[in-house]
Amino acid sequence: MGGEEKADIPPQLREGAVGPGMALNGAMGEGGEIVATVICGDSFFNENMDAAGGDVVAMIKKYHPDVVIAGPAFNAGRYGVACGAVAKAVSEKLQVPVVSGMYPENPGVDLYRRYAFIVETGNTAAGMRKAIPSMAKLALKLGQGSPVGSPLEEGYIPRGLRVNFFAAERGAKRAVDMLVKKIKGENFETEYPMPVFDRVAPGPPVKDLAKATIALVTSGGIVPKGNPDRIEASSASKYGKYSLAGVRDLTAEAYETAHGGYDPVYANEDADRVLPVDVLRELEDQSVIGKLHEYWYATVGNGTSVANSKKYAAAIAQDLQAAGVDAVILTST
Template identity: 70%
Template sequence: MTIRIVHFINQFFAGIGGEEKADHRPEVREGAVGPGIAFKEAFGEEAEIVATVVCGDSYFNENMAAAVDEVISMMENYRPDLVICGPAFNAGRYGIACGAVAETVVNRLGIPVVAGMYPENPGVDMYKKSAYIIETSKTAAGMRKAVTPMARLALKLARGEELGSPEEEGYIPRGIRKNQFAAERGSKRAVEMLLKKLEGEEYTTEYPMPVFDRVAPAAAIKDIKKAKIALVSSGGPVPKGNPDRIESSSATKFGKYSLQWLDDLNPGNSETAHGGYDPVYANEDLDRVLPVDVLREMEKAGEIGSLHEYWYATVGNGTSVANARRFATEIAKELNVAGVDAVILTST
């Protein structure tokens, strides 16, 4: 059966016009248009470009949510097996449009996408995790060179074949780690790598060290006696029985629990869900992880304004940075709405 492909391009590559036509609204045309002709040749009998969706760069970027919806619903009508976006080369707005369409196609239609961009196109960093983006040259002079690997990758994806490494396939690494079995065990690979490093020969690390965000500390509290303080913890402090079933490792969720009527944590009302440290001492007295008792005393003594009526808890054990960032965004939003002035973050 022929693989059905829908192609997304901008007004320029559709031959509608340059910047003066950049407000062109989404339209769909049957069959291949512009660079689609080159893809058609590359696909031969195996795949067919059934439709091309065209959208102006300015219209797309200024009305992103609406434009994405329009483009996707046009694509949906053609029941594609795969979508190709661009190539956008180093055109920034076109790259972002390609990326946004690609991400939505993957999420909404659940089919693979191949895009093409120059590595410095802003669309790359924004969308490389969602779509396979073939590395292209800066300008459309590199069209033919871009089409070959894009078409090859598209066919592989549509056939459901296993993909090679980014270098082999020509796509920009998506920052995704994928397991596979190597030919030699890890210890042997380490010895080989060390010998090369000692000899000054070339070697390739299997994991380039990560780069982390730096968070600037917030300004100091002016008057702690009036401040509303919240407790947030990655040490897994939860009500007895772990009602939300927060995982002991690799947490996918956080919990929000009421501190109303609670002055002290004890084995009868609380426990830790954390699987990464000795839980014995935490379970004996969970104030060791979440200092409710001390804060209540300080609240009574007027040393702090008040203790926020909820605590938030998750398990910071093998929990991915992506999940941690999501929890933090959601928790911070609620704390802001509740007028919390400061947070004591406890970990273990």
């Protein structure tokens, strides 16, 4: 129906296949048929999750489907969370299997992968052609009650579910064997992959705020008017560094947001709503802080990969340390 301008529409029902569903219908051939399509703005869904989720499930229920397909959402975070929430509700309330498609870094994956078979997709909808056949194949298997293979065989993201199975050797012996290999420095695989958490120790508090230099960094996309560095509205491949010399207020005439993942109207009216330069200048005048750093740094968090985010953070942090900055205020959307 549209892009960001349609993100606030409530759930509505269409008979038959619409949009990506037409490609899915074709990929399933005579083995399956999409009987209806539920459409909802991802902003509306996330802001009204309980009510919208209930409405969506009620719309789905009357068709008694064998399988529900949500998405694909690729790396669109709000869309992925909405698809995952629908998957959870459908699997729990209707006991119907769900297939989706997402980029592995989509937040919907970690939140809801146990409730759906999520086919791994590319970062953007440019990967639609590759995603559709895998999703259709998996949907047919689930809808027809056929056995589903491993994540590697079927192309879906591991669901993190533990299941019982009979092994040739008892657990005590397998555990000792793994321990011996670890002690000897030999390679071995655990039977259940353990999650890896990126933990960052918090920095010490600022000792004397009245003498501190404070910097502003944002993933909310606030840039000078015209977006001189052409930072992408989604999946940003760069960040920008901009001067605050003589700037006390981010006016609509001189500043805007490049972000494509939220309604830009209020940010474009007053960019201080995302990047609070005006308030920090007041604190500077009142000697609450020492001074505001002469530059701010901006990128767009919408769909931007974790790897790129870490790369930008490391470069910005190095720059701030070299400039003697004492603390950073990091804002998003």
